[in-house]
Amino acid sequence: MNGEASGKIVRVLRMPVSWRIFHWVNFLAVFAAVVTGIYIGRPYYQAMIAEPAVRKFVMGWNRAIHLYAAIAVDVLCVISFYLYFLSRFERPVRKLLPTKEHRREFLEVLANFFTFNRRKRFDSAELDTFNAAWFTLLHLLLLFQLFTGLQLYVYSLESGLSSVGGWWPWLMHAATDWTYWSFGGRMGVRWVHHFTMYLILAWIAFHVYYEIWRTVYWREGDIAIAFGGEKIVRRQPGPATE
Amino acid sequence: MRVIGKREVASSSSEGFVARTGQEYEALRLRCERRLRELEASEPLNQVSLPSLLRDRGMSRRSFLKWASATTALLFLPASFEKLVARAASVMNRVPVIWVEYQDCAGNSEAVLRADGPTIDELLLDVISLEYQETLMAPSGFQAEAQLKDAVETFRGKYILIVEGSIPAEDGFGFNGPRGEGFLENLKRLSRDALAVIAVGSCASYGGIPAAYPNPTKAMGVWDIVKGKPIVNIPACPMNPANLLGVILHYVLTGALPELDYLLRPKFAFGYRIHDNCERRAHFDAGEYVERWGDEGARNNFCLYKMGCKGPMTFNNCSIIRYNDGTNWPIGVGRGCIGCSEPGFWDKYAYERPMAGANIPVPGLFELGIEKSVDILGVGLLTAAGAGIAIHAFLSAKYGKKSEEAPSSAPPKEKP
Numbered sequence: 001m002n003g004e005a006s007g008k009i010v011r012v013l014r015m016p017v018s019w020r021i022f023h024w025v026n027f028l029a030v031f032a033a034v035v036t037g038i039y040i041g042r043p044y045y046q047a048m049i050a051e052p053a054v055r056k057f058v059m060g061w062n063r064a065i066h067l068y069a070a071i072a073v074d075v076l077c078v079i080s081f082y083l084y085f086l087s088r089f090e091r092p093v094r095k096l097l098p099t100k101e102h103r104r105e106f107l108e109v110l111a112n113f114f115t116f117n118r119r120k121r122f123d124s125a126e127l128d129t130f131n132a133a134w135f136t137l138l139h140l141l142l143l144f145q146l147f148t149g150l151q152l153y154v155y156s157l158e159s160g161l162s163s164v165g166g167w168w169p170w171l172m173h174a175a176t177d178w179t180y181w182s183f184g185g186r187m188g189v190r191w192v193h194h195f196t197m198y199l200i201l202a203w204i205a206f207h208v209y210y211e212i213w214r215t216v217y218w219r220e221g222d223i224a225i226a227f228g229g230e231k232i233v234r235r236q237p238g239p240a241t242e
Numbered sequence: 243m244r245v246i247g248k249r250e251v252a253s254s255s256s257e258g259f260v261a262r263t264g265q266e267y268e269a270l271r272l273r274c275e276r277r278l279r280e281l282e283a284s285e286p287l288n289q290v291s292l293p294s295l296l297r298d299r300g301m302s303r304r305s306f307l308k309w310a311s312a313t314t315a316l317l318f319l320p321a322s323f324e325k326l327v328a329r330a331a332s333v334m335n336r337v338p339v340i341w342v343e344y345q346d347c348a349g350n351s352e353a354v355l356r357a358d359g360p361t362i363d364e365l366l367l368d369v370i371s372l373e374y375q376e377t378l379m380a381p382s383g384f385q386a387e388a389q390l391k392d393a394v395e396t397f398r399g400k401y402i403l404i405v406e407g408s409i410p411a412e413d414g415f416g417f418n419g420p421r422g423e424g425f426l427e428n429l430k431r432l433s434r435d436a437l438a439v440i441a442v443g444s445c446a447s448y449g450g451i452p453a454a455y456p457n458p459t460k461a462m463g464v465w466d467i468v469k470g471k472p473i474v475n476i477p478a479c480p481m482n483p484a485n486l487l488g489v490i491l492h493y494v495l496t497g498a499l500p501e502l503d504y505l506l507r508p509k510f511a512f513g514y515r516i517h518d519n520c521e522r523r524a525h526f527d528a529g530e531y532v533e534r535w536g537d538e539g540a541r542n543n544f545c546l547y548k549m550g551c552k553g554p555m556t557f558n559n560c561s562i563i564r565y566n567d568g569t570n571w572p573i574g575v576g577r578g579c580i581g582c583s584e585p586g587f588w589d590k591y592a593y594e595r596p597m598a599g600a601n602i603p604v605p606g607l608f609e610l611g612i613e614k615s616v617d618i619l620g621v622g623l624l625t626a627a628g629a630g631i632a633i634h635a636f637l638s639a640k641y642g643k644k645s646e647e648a649p650s651s652a653p654p655k656e657k658p
Contacts, residue, residue, distance in 0.1 A: 058529025
């Protein structure tokens with residue numbers, strides 16, 4: 001934990017610059033993927049451009065942006081899983097180990113939320129186990145979108161050819177064909193890919209609310225983490241903080 | 243093109259060789275030559291001769307050569323194979339075929355026999371030694387059964403069994419013949435001695451419409467029942483006779499079944515999506531869609547995606563070879579594809595409404611439509627999340643305690 005002591009208040013670095021960049025790129029990519037993904041599923045506006053069909057690519061651009069966003073999300077997902085294990089700043093995977101202490105802390109964070117902050121018996125200066133699990137859930141949902149999305153993509157490359165070589169469709173088939181059989185065919189894969197979007201939106205809704213709620217009730221400036229990387233915590237006077 | 247199998251007829255295993263280079267095509271040509279010489283030396287099973295049949299129906303040699311050229315292209319063979327394809331067509335009467343019908347509407351038989359012709363494809367299906375076909379044959383009852391028995395014994399292990407219609411696995415459904423033999427037993431018995439089984443139409447391939455929810459007869463496709471035999475599925479509702487002819491011609495020409503995909507469909511016909519070769523594809527990419535039947539978009543041949551077209555999810559060659567001798571096809575007449583060559587199409591694909599508005603009840607989705615159920619569940623989930631957040635925020639405001647209210651831990655407020 002890095003921080004600067006100032007009386008009883010300590011500023012704590014919770015997100016280095018790189019993590020904040022990842023956070024906002026991830027947000028933008030998910031936002032773009034949702035907007036374009038809904039259009040792909042059900043085109044909700046007509047192309048009113050006065051050009052012949054071959055000269056405008058409204059669906060084409062929606063699909064392109066969706067895929068570019070997916071690439072960004074997928075790369076960030078891989079980076080995130082790497083950082084979970086090998087980050088030099090903080091390794092969230094440690095918080096995911098189901099030790100007795102972590103289970104207690106997890107329940108304490110929930111108790112804090114459901115007692116509306118009347119009970120707070122954990123150290124909010126660092127990543128808590130609840131948020132560690134909650135963030136992991138997002139990455140798993142994004143990973144799931146990666147598998148189902150690539151399955152929906154690869155069947156258009158049925159020829160086995162791609163601009164980067166035959167290995168790419170082969171790899172996608174090898175990695176994602178389990179989704180075809182697991183969800184009862186292509187329509188089933190569409191279903192879960194579409195539905196998982198809603199799960200991600202619900203995840204975002206709770207995440208934003210929870211960070212605002214923490215900011216309001218804990219008074220530790222949690223919402224600032226995503227922007228400045230730091231929050232403040234109170235430290236009782238004593239040898240630990242001096 | 244890829245020929246599968248070193249044996250006389252092989253299944254969709256990975257044995258075989260791929261013909262992509264000039265040398266490989268030359269090897270394939272020699273193989274086909276050898277095969278055709280053997281067939282030409284053998285006795286025809288059916289005395290119908292193709293040249294005389296064509297002459298009788300007023301087909302010119304030029305029409306026949308045009309057909310040979312188109313069929314060579316259909317099978318993804320180079321133009322140098324045209325003569326071989328023409329030769330193969332004339333020895334198709336060396337291949338015994340038994341055609342059985344189960345739970346179906348006879349639409350595939352109709353597709354073969356349709357009355358706008360006759361086309362060369364149809365004439366060729368006359369040339370094939372069709373030993374048994376309930377819709378076409380004159381005998382019935384015990385006579386028909388005797389003919390079937392005779393055909394099975396004479397051509398044991400050599401005949402191609404063509405199956406039309408799904409097979410009910412539920413007791414009490416589907417019997418044929420004077421002895422009332424169940425479809426299931428009938429298929430098991432006939433497939434045992436067959437060289438290969440070709441399932442024509444979606445019903446025989448995957449159960450099709452009879453297998454649609456709630457599937458009262460527990461209808462199944464051939465591949466659910468027949469094991470240990472080479473199976474080719476030629477789905478669609480109905481299948482395109484050109485694809486059936488392509489499979490048989492491929493067998494006559496090479497002695498092997500064509501390369502199949504993971505659903506046992508011949509790749510030459512089902513190796514690409516309708517969407518990728520659709521005449522309205524440019525409108526899809528452009529974002530120009532038909533919104534309602536008969537609207538401005540419909541009058542301008544815009545994309546039918548929003549009207550429920552399943553071309554993007556369906557593998558078939560109807561966007562190229564079309565139906566009724568290339569006359570037209572569903573999207574050509576202004577309605578979307580219903581994905582009839584995909585498994586479970588009736589429940590999952592066949593609605594002519596915007597996908598998100600479809601309301602086809604399917605099992606496990608609370609009687610909601612496929613796409614609609616996602617949106618209803620998803621919006622419900624978001625609403626629940628929003629409501630939960632609102633309730634929590636309200637209770638926090640009413641009963642919550644901000645940390646600064648704890649005298650021991652709150653930081654002092656800065657005085658102005």
